[in-house]
Every structure is written in structure tokens, then in C-alpha cells.
Amino acid sequence: MASDDLVRVVVDQELCIGGGICEMLEPEVFKLDDDIVISSVISDGLLPRDRAAVAVDRCPGQAIAIVEGKA
Ligand code: SF4
DSSP states (O other), rough: OOOOOOEEEEETTTTTTOOHHHHOTTTTTEEEEETTEEEEEEOOOOEEHHHHHHHHHHTTOOOOOOOOSSS
């Protein structure tokens, strides 16, 4: 698959348990709020599919999802 195969990621803040693994992996896309300790997507949320899949896999709260379809 081409490296320009971008997908959009979203965070379900009801499921997020903090910790910030997503932010460590992709600081351009995820931001952990220091006050509420919940992550959200910053910027346009676009990542290459393989990196998005890593973020989904590594999220302990299963809070990150890939939104299919054109951005
Ligand atoms: S990795 Fe998952 S649980 Fe951890 S801060 Fe990010 S979205 Fe929340």
C-alpha cells in the first residue's frame, strides 16, 4: 500500500484512560489534556494507515479508532 494512504483517527474520550501513549507515538496528532488527563485529536487527525494502526493497537483504553473514507 502506498505511503500516502492516509486515514483519519479519532479518540473516544469516554474510553480514554489517559497515560498519553498516543501522544508519545504521534505528538502531531494526539494531545493529552493536562487537566482532565484525556486525549484528543489535534490537527486534521490524518496519519499513514500503518502508523494509525500502531496507535490503535497500543491504546490501552481501546479509545482510538480509524475512520474510513476520504478525508
Ligand atoms: S493511548 Fe488511548 S487511553 Fe492512552 S491517552 Fe491515548 S487515547 Fe487515551
